Amino acid sequence: MGQFICIGIVTSMTIKKLPNTSNDKNIKELMExxxxxxxxxxxVFDFDEDEKNYNFQLKKEVFDRDLIPFLRAIYPDLYSRENEIKDYTNTIKDLESINSNKRLEWIKNDCSNYTLEYHPQTYPMEEDFIRCKWSTYEVFFDTITLMGEGKVFFECFGNIPRYFKKLFIKSYKEFKLSKALKCYIIG
Incomplete structure (x- = not known):
């Protein structure tokens, strides 16, 4: 099938706890x-932890407040063909007709438009391995893909997606949701 480079909104992140590292000092270093x-x-994200994982969830108030205005701002920069404009316009109309409490659920289960696809546990990239002293943590992301292009193959990467993220944040700084954007690979 191949791999696709994507731009999307991170809805949640999970980091597995490493043995003998779940103390306050290690958590503080990891968060920093x-x-x-x-x-x-x-x-942008709420943090909690359970027995096995550190969990980060996109704040509901950020998602509810920013999603539709943010999509109106970013979609014209991502898509320019007539059929694409029609598709993302319909996606926004669909979202507007859904109660804000049910939008994420709709995206996960019912949305069938390529301009808004839910992807759990995206393929880890170099930037998704976090090194803290002698420990390396892997970050797993659930995302809402806004755009995917492919096929691509990267053997080594990290700086380009990180640069894209910085550009996203600068370009859409009026939206806190821009800090949840990520460039990633699926497939």
Whole structure:
């Protein structure tokens, strides 16, 4: 099938706890590293942990407030063909007709438009391995893909997706949701 390079919104992140590392000092170091790398922002994601994982969830109020205005801003930059414009316009209309509490559920289960696809556990890229002292954590992302192009093959990558993320944040700085954007590979 191949791999596709994508741009999407991170809805959740999971980091598996490593043996003998779940103390307050390690958590603090991990959080600082995630913030420095632009992966985690406390204004955009809620944090909690369970027995096995550190969990980050896109804040509901950010998603509900920003989603439709953000899509109106970013879609014209992503798509320019007449049929694509029609598709993303219909996607926005569909979202507007759905109660904000049910939008993410609709995207996950019922949306069939390529301009808005849910992808759990996206393929890890170099930037998704977080090194803290002697430990390496792998970050798993659930995303809403806004655009995918392929087929692509990358043997080594990291700087280009990181650069894209910085561009996204600068281009759409009026939306906190822009900090949840990610460039990634699926397939």
């Amino acid at each position: 590293t995630l913030q420095k790398r632009g992966i985690y922002d406390s204004e």
